[in-house]
Amino acid sequence: MWKDIWFLATRTLLTTFRKRSTLILYFGLPIAGIVASFLLYGSAGTAELRVGIVNEDRGQQIAADAVGFVANLDHVEIVNVSRGELKEQLAASKLDSGLVIDSGFSESVRSGSPDHIAIESVKGAQVTAYMKSMLHGYIDNIAAMGKIAGGDDAKFGQLYDLYRSSEFKLTSESVNDTSLAKQMSYQSIGFLLLFMLNSASSLAELMLKHRENRTYYRILSSPINAKTYVLANITVNAVVMAVQIVIALFFMKVVFRMDPGISIYEMFALLAIFAVVSISLSLVIIAFSKSSGMAGALQNLVIVPTCLLSGCFFPLSIMPEALRRVSDFLPQSWVLQSIEKLQEGAPFGSIWFHLSILLAFAVVFFLIATYKFGRNNDTRNFV
Numbered sequence: 425m426w427k428d429i430w431f432l433a434t435r436t437l438l439t440t441f442r443k444r445s446t447l448i449l450y451f452g453l454p455i456a457g458i459v460a461s462f463l464l465y466g467s468a469g470t471a472e473l474r475v476g477i478v479n480e481d482r483g484q485q486i487a488a489d490a491v492g493f494v495a496n497l498d499h500v501e502i503v504n505v506s507r508g509e510l511k512e513q514l515a516a517s518k519l520d521s522g523l524v525i526d527s528g529f530s531e532s533v534r535s536g537s538p539d540h541i542a543i544e545s546v547k548g549a550q551v552t553a554y555m556k557s558m559l560h561g562y563i564d565n566i567a568a569m570g571k572i573a574g575g576d577d578a579k580f581g582q583l584y585d586l587y588r589s590s591e592f593k594l595t596s597e598s599v600n601d602t603s604l605a606k607q608m609s610y611q612s613i614g615f616l617l618l619f620m621l622n623s624a625s626s627l628a629e630l631m632l633k634h635r636e637n638r639t640y641y642r643i644l645s646s647p648i649n650a651k652t653y654v655l656a657n658i659t660v661n662a663v664v665m666a667v668q669i670v671i672a673l674f675f676m677k678v679v680f681r682m683d684p685g686i687s688i689y690e691m692f693a694l695l696a697i698f699a700v701v702s703i704s705l706s707l708v709i710i711a712f713s714k715s716s717g718m719a720g721a722l723q724n725l726v727i728v729p730t731c732l733l734s735g736c737f738f739p740l741s742i743m744p745e746a747l748r749r750v751s752d753f754l755p756q757s758w759v760l761q762s763i764e765k766l767q768e769g770a771p772f773g774s775i776w777f778h779l780s781i782l783l784a785f786a787v788v789f790f791l792i793a794t795y796k797f798g799r800n801n802d803t804r805n806f807v
Contacts, residue, residue, distance in 0.1 A: 428647070428648050428652045428656070429652055429655050429656045429659055430656075430659075431656075432643070432648065432652070432653060432656030432657075433656045433657075433659040433660050433663070436630065436656065436657070436660045437660055437663065437664075440627070440630070440660075449626075450623050450626075450664060450668065451667065451668060451671055453619045453622075454615070454616050454619050454620075454668050454671060454672040454675075455671065455672070455675050456615075457612055457614075457615025457616055457618075457619060457672075458612045458615070458616075458672065458675050458676055458680060458682075460611075460615065461608045461609075461611040461612040461615065462608060462612075462680055462682075464608075464611065472499050472500070472501050473499055473500045473501065473520050473521070473554070473555065474501050474503065474518070474519045474520045474521075475494060475500055475501065475502050475503070475519065475520065475521050475522065475523055475555065476502075476503050476504075476505040476509070476510045476513060476514070476519040476521075476522040476523070477491055477494070477502050477503065477504050477505065477522070477523050477525075478505060478506065478507055478510055478522065478523070478524045478525065479491055479504070479525045480524075480525060480526050480527050481525050481526065481527050481528065481529040481530050481540070484529070484530035485530070485584075486529070486530035486533050486534070486566060486584075487525050487529050487530050489588070490525065490529075490541075490559070490562070490563065491523075491525070493558075493559065493562050494523060494555060494559060497554075497555065497558055500555065502523075503519065505519075505522075507524070510522040510524070510544070514544065514545065514546050515546065517546075520545065521543060521544060521545035521552050521555065522543070522544040522545065523541070523542075523543055523544075523555070523559075524541065524542045524543075524544060525540065525541050526540035526541065526542075527540065528540045529541050533563060533566050533567050533570055534570045534573070534577070534580055535570055535575070536567050536568070536570040536571035537567065538563045538564070538567050541563070543555065543556055543559075565587070566584065566587070569583040569584055569587065606683075606684060606685050606767050608680075608682050609676060609682050609683075609684030609685070609686075609763075610684075610739075610760065610763060610764070610767070612672070612676055612682070613684075613691075613695075613759070613760070613763060614731070614734075614735065614736035614737060614756075614760060615736065615737075616668070616669075616672050616695070617698065617731065617734075617736050617756045617759060617760075618727065618728070618731045618736055619668065620665055620668060620669075620695075620698065620699060620702045621702050621705065621706075621727045621731070621756075622723070622727060623661075623664055623665070623668065623702075624661050624665065624699075624702035624703050624705070624706040625705075625706040625709055625719070625723040625727065626723075627657065627660055627661045627664060627706070628657060628661065628703075628706035628707060628709065628710045628719075629706075629710065629716050629719045629720070629723075630657065631653070631654070631657055631710060632710060632713060632715060632716040632719055633716050636715065636716060654707075658703055658707075661702075661703045661706065662699065662700075662703065665696075665699035665702065665703070666696070666699065669692055669695045669696065669699065670692075673688055673691060673692060673695075684763075684767065685766070685767040686763065686766045686767060687772075690766060690772045691763075693772075694759060694762055694763070694766075694775075694779075695759070697779060697782050697783065697786075698755065698756075698759050698782060700782075700783075700786045701755045701782055701785050701786045701789065703786075704785070704786045704787075704788075704789030704790045704793065705726075705755075705785075705789050707789065707790065707793035708789050708792050708793045708796070709722045709723055709726065710793070711792070711793045711796035711797055712796060730754045730756060731756055733747055733750055733751050733754060733757075734751050734754045734755075734756035734757040734760060735751065735756075735757060735760050736756055736760070740757070740760070755781075755782055755785040758778045758781050758782055758785075759778075759782065761778060762775045762778040762779070765778070
């Protein structure tokens with residue numbers, strides 16, 4: 425029996441992959457998914473914030489220091505402009521935001537009630553939130569000194585000079601930001617899950633095509649039986665899935681140097697379990713199909729929508745709560761949830777429940793396919 429399975433599997437592999445187009449379809453698309461993720465996230469980074477400064481409270485140390493504070497913020501570039509220039513350059517997108525300091529700003533800070541200052545932008549909070557939060561904290565500290573001084577300019581000046589010349593220092597250390605790498609690897613795996621499901625269904629569809637061109641009946645006229653034929657197809661599917669996983673992980677780790685935050689062996693084990701789910705689902709599609717055309721239609725009806733709802737194309741966090749609940753009934757979602765937990769530092773053993781759910785999906789799909797094959801008495805069936 426095993427010799428027959430190996431013979432059929434090798435013959436199927438040789439006849440299926442003798443064309444370059446087939447090799448590209450099965451093994452090139454996972455690489456294309458990684459490239460797409462690299463292009464989506466690889467160019468992302470922290471852009472410089474261009475800020476126009478209008479300082480009309482000239483000659484005041486507090487106003488000058490506020491401008492200096494903004495200039496020293498990370499990823500902020502300031503340009504001194506007039507009110508008219510500020511409006512023109514904001515409208516032309518030459519500036520991201522503007523800081524307007526009116527006359528009387530320094531006096532209002534001394535009194536403990538900061539006023540006469542505004543932040544302008546046509547791009548909304550996405551470009552003003554960072555500078556606004558940092559600047560407000562700085563100004564509130566100086567305003568607190570004004571409240572303590574209680575209108576005494578000499579006392580305020582003493583407190584302010586001590587604040588400006590304070591001897592305490594803040595030391596910082598830079599660490600590597602791995603969030604983009606994790607996002608790229610997460611998205612790459614999402615695309616890989618889609619291609620694995622499509623590949624499994626396409627390879628299982630060969631059984632229907634063999635039946636349509638009468639190859640299946642010629643095989644059954646030999647000592648090989650229908651169960652051996654189906655097991656050979658499952659073997660072909662498993663081999664192709666394993667090669668897809670290896671190629672995808674190789675390109676992620678070696679070629680594009682992505683750090684998914686997960687051991688490569690853990691990633692392989694997780695994807696190998698999903699490969700079993702993919703094969704079992706492909707058999708369900710074949711079991712309910714009367715022709716290769718119907719199988720293709722079912723494949724499009726099942727795979728793409730479920731990948732969409734599972735978060736293979738974008739994170740589940742941006743989806744409504746109702747759709748997130750639907751994703752709990754989809755195997756792709758459990759794979760991606762497992763990846764997220766592992767990226768957060770959880771040990772592989774902690775995702776035993778997720779792995780159990782995936783294996784349960786595989787068992788249920790295999791049972792459904794077996795039941796459907798067994799119940800159908802049509803002579804065109806396989807088992």
